[in-house]
Amino acid sequence: MSAGRIDIVGLGPGPHDLMTFAADAVVRAARDVVGYAPYIDRLPALPGQMRHASDNRVELERARRALDLALGGARVAVVSGGDPGVFAMAAAVFEAVEQGDPRWRTLDIEVHPGVSAMLAVAARLGAPLGHDFAVLSLSDNLKPWDMIARRVTAAAEADFVMAFYNPASKTRPHLIHDVFKLLRGVKAPETITVFAHAVSRPGERIDVTTLADADPSVANMSTLVLVGSSETRRVARGNGGCWIYSPRSYGALR
Amino acid sequence: MSAGRIDIVGLGPGPHDLMTFAADAVVRAARDVVGYAPYIDRLPALPGQMRHASDNRVELERARRALDLALGGARVAVVSGGDPGVFAMAAAVFEAVEQGDPRWRTLDIEVHPGVSAMLAVAARLGAPLGHDFAVLSLSDNLKPWDMIARRVTAAAEADFVMAFYNPASKTRPHLIHDVFKLLRGVKAPETITVFAHAVSRPGERIDVTTLADADPSVANMSTLVLVGSSETRRVARGNGGCWIYSPRSYGALR
Numbered sequence: 001m002s003a004g005r006i007d008i009v010g011l012g013p014g015p016h017d018l019m020t021f022a023a024d025a026v027v028r029a030a031r032d033v034v035g036y037a038p039y040i041d042r043l044p045a046l047p048g049q050m051r052h053a054s055d056n057r058v059e060l061e062r063a064r065r066a067l068d069l070a071l072g073g074a075r076v077a078v079v080s081g082g083d084p085g086v087f088a089m090a091a092a093v094f095e096a097v098e099q100g101d102p103r104w105r106t107l108d109i110e111v112h113p114g115v116s117a118m119l120a121v122a123a124r125l126g127a128p129l130g131h132d133f134a135v136l137s138l139s140d141n142l143k144p145w146d147m148i149a150r151r152v153t154a155a156a157e158a159d160f161v162m163a164f165y166n167p168a169s170k171t172r173p174h175l176i177h178d179v180f181k182l183l184r185g186v187k188a189p190e191t192i193t194v195f196a197h198a199v200s201r202p203g204e205r206i207d208v209t210t211l212a213d214a215d216p217s218v219a220n221m222s223t224l225v226l227v228g229s230s231e232t233r234r235v236a237r238g239n240g241g242c243w244i245y246s247p248r249s250y251g252a253l254r
Numbered sequence: 255m256s257a258g259r260i261d262i263v264g265l266g267p268g269p270h271d272l273m274t275f276a277a278d279a280v281v282r283a284a285r286d287v288v289g290y291a292p293y294i295d296r297l298p299a300l301p302g303q304m305r306h307a308s309d310n311r312v313e314l315e316r317a318r319r320a321l322d323l324a325l326g327g328a329r330v331a332v333v334s335g336g337d338p339g340v341f342a343m344a345a346a347v348f349e350a351v352e353q354g355d356p357r358w359r360t361l362d363i364e365v366h367p368g369v370s371a372m373l374a375v376a377a378r379l380g381a382p383l384g385h386d387f388a389v390l391s392l393s394d395n396l397k398p399w400d401m402i403a404r405r406v407t408a409a410a411e412a413d414f415v416m417a418f419y420n421p422a423s424k425t426r427p428h429l430i431h432d433v434f435k436l437l438r439g440v441k442a443p444e445t446i447t448v449f450a451h452a453v454s455r456p457g458e459r460i461d462v463t464t465l466a467d468a469d470p471s472v473a474n475m476s477t478l479v480l481v482g483s484s485e486t487r488r489v490a491r492g493n494g495g496c497w498i499y500s501p502r503s504y505g506a507l508r
Contacts, residue, residue, distance in 0.1 A: 010373075017276040020266065020369060024275075059502070083369075085376040087502070091384025094499035098489045106492030111377035115274060115337075115367045119264075122339040123365035130345025132405055134388040134414060143504040147413075151386055154412035158405040160388060235352045238360030245348035248313070248341070250397040 004070035006107060008090045010083040010114020011039055014201035018120065023112050030077035034066040035089070039079045059092035067096060067104045083116035087137040087165050117224045118163040121196040124206060126235070126243030128194070128226055131250065132160050138175055139166030145178070152179055156186040161246055162227045167219040176216040176225075183227060187211055192228035192244060195219055208234075208244065258324035260361060262344045264337040264368020265293055268455035272374065277366050284331035288320040289343070293333045313346035321350060321358045337370035341391040341419050371478045372417040375450040378460060380489070380497030382448070382480055385504065386414050392429055393420030399432070406433055410440035415500055416481045421473040430470040430479075437481060441465055446482035446498060449473055462498065 007026045012018035027033065027043060037053035045051070052069075054062045063078070070076045080088035090111050097104045122129045134155035138148065155162050162183075167176045183191075189212035197205045197220065207218060211227065219225060231250065234242040261280045266272035281287065281297060291307035299305070306323075308316045317332070324330045334342035344365050351358045376383045388409035392402065409416050416437075421430045437445075443466035451459045451474065461472060465481065473479060485504065488496040 012274065013367075015276075017279070018274050018367070020272050020274055021278075022269075022271040025271070083373050083377075085373060085381045085383050087384065090377075090381035091499050091502045094380050094384075094489055094497050095501055097497070098487075105490060109497070111381065113267075113272070113369045113373040113377040115369065116373060119337050119339060119367040119370060123337075123344075123367040126348050127339045127344035127365065129339050129389075130341065130348075132388070132390045134386070134409065135383075136386045137502075147504050151412040151414065154408040155388065155414075158408035159401075160405065160409075233352075235348055236359060243348050243351070243363070245345050247349055248345045248391075250401050 004073045004075060004107060006066055006070045006076045006078060006093065006109045008078045008084045008093055008109065008111045009080070010112060011042060011079055011081055012115040013082060013117055013120035013199055014042070018115050018200060020112070020114060023114055026112055027077045027079065029075060031074045032066075032069050032076045033079060034062055034069070034076060035079035039081050043079070059089060060096055063089065063093040063096035064100060066093065067100065067107065070107050071101070071103055080114070081117070083114045084111055085113065086116045086135070087139065117165065117199065118226075121194070121199045121224050121226060124196070124199055125194060125226075127245035128161060128228060128232055129163070129246065130248055131229065131231065131246040133163060134160040135163045135165070137165045138179065139169060148179065149182060152182050153186065156183055159229045161229045161232060164225040167216070167223055167225045168221055176219050180214060180216045184211055187227070188230060191230070192232045192234065194226040194244070196224045196226065198222045199224065258327045258329060258361060260320055260324045260330045260332060260347065260363045262332045262338045262347055262363065262365045263334070264366060265296060265333055265335055266369040267336060267371055267374035267453055268296070272369050272454060274366070274368060277368055280366055281331045281333065283329065285328045286320075286323050286330045287333060288316055288323070288330060289333035293335050297333070313343060314350055317343065317347040317350035318354060320347065321354065321361065324361050325355070325357055334368070335371070337368045338365055339367065340370045340389070341393065371419065371453065372480070375448070375453045375478050375480060378450070378453055379448060379480075381499035382415060382482060382486055383417070383500065384502055385483060385485065385500040387417060388414040389417045389419070391419045392433065393423060402433065403436060406436050407440065410437055413483045415483045415486060418479040421470070421477055421479045422475055430473050434468060434470045438465055441481070442484060445484070446486045446488065448480040448498070450478045450480065452476045453478065462496075
């Protein structure tokens with residue numbers, strides 16, 4: 001049996017040119033590619049390469065399949081959109097390793113970073129993450145509401161810029177509304193709020209609004225939500241639009 | 255006068271293969287490249303391309319120079335290590351635009367994301383950013399200590415994983431020690447703590463320790479500090495080392 005390996009790879013936000021050279025090379029070198037179907041579909045079919053596309057919400061099962069393939073000697077790429085370490089497959093693989101077949105611990109497992117959605121969204125807007133920020137996922141059914149509420153409140157009170165991944169939950173559609181209720185209790189009504197949909201992919205749409213005017217029901221599975229700090233501001237562009245950024249120094253521009 | 259433009263580009267953590275294809279193409283297409291000298295030094299010299307290397311801590315001056323070059327008709331690349339939107343040049347450029355020559359607002363300014371240091375460090379370790387996290391810069395002399403203390407305390411109490419950029423300050427060498435004093439007052443002594451130096455560059459060194467044993471004086475200008483949540487854990491590898499990850503679900507593995 002030859003020594004298999006797993007490369008956990010970030011494909012970036014969508015287009016090929018937002019992948020790193022390393023991610024591209026590693027995916028091409030794999031015998032097996034494992035991932036959520038829409039991410040697999042982004043990749044060109046290569047002769048001799050096997051593609052194992054799976055449904056959403058089966059991360060652990062997908063991780064175990066990849067580990068078994070590697071244990072059998074295969075070179076396996078596990079692909080995620082964005083960065084694999086931010087609310088994505090890397091944690092699922094290590095969770096599977098911790099709980100599963102002890103032989104999995106002998107495998108070579110390498111994580112290849114990518115451009116996470118928040119970075120792609122921030123780049124499109126200007127520089128809203130130019131100062132301290134907090135990043136939360138709202139996707140997980142296993143995260144108790146008390147913990148979400150505690151973190152949202154703490155980050156809002158400490159005036160972090162906030163990025164929310166996976167704001168739309170099928171099983172908890174009210175969750176994003178509850179989060180916005182908390183935010184409105186702490187942050188100013190004029191706080192810049194952005195719903196960024198499918199950024200850098202077909203169908204990209206960016207809604208820039210304020211906390212007071214925000215309608216959280218526009219969030220879907222491909223939305224990232226950004227909520228500014230008290231310092232996050234608009235700069236008018238010559239073309240009638242605006243850039244959004246958070247100054248590097250706190251209080252300097254007040 | 256032809257219409258100049260500015261591309262604000264993230265070069266990633268160091269090696270060329272951790273750049274995106276887009277970043278590489280945009281830098282090659284520029285007539286002028288503006289940036290902090292060590293980032294400029296990473297790039298191959300191209301015939302006909304002018305390089306404007308500057309010292310650290312002159313971000314605003316550097317941004318104004320780039321804007322003036324673009325206003326004169328040049329295609330200008332402003333380069334940052336990592337991602338330009340995370341404690342880097344993008345915010346400086348928009349700050350300069352907001353305060354400066356109104357004609358700068360008519361320029362085409364585009365931000366090209368890159369792999370930020372925290373993502374490169376996380377990939378090396380496993381998946382420590384697999385759950386909610388907070389990101390703070392300690393570099394800025396203009397950020398009052400009260401605000402730093404408030405944010406550090408809030409993020410620690412709400413059990414975020416925490417990433418600290420620019421932990422070593424020449425003018426405030428005691429700052430990182432004060433931050434650790436706060437962390438130790440809130441988080442458990444066994445909390446996983448990592449000092450990651452020059453990750454993916456020559457001289458890379460990663461010190462994994464606990465909050466109780468951490469010596470913050472090892473942090474230098476190329477260090478990123480990660481402090482885990484109560485759930486961040488080690489998984490023993492077959493080779494005697496370990497991976498570090500934060501489970502996707504809060505409380506599930508307790």
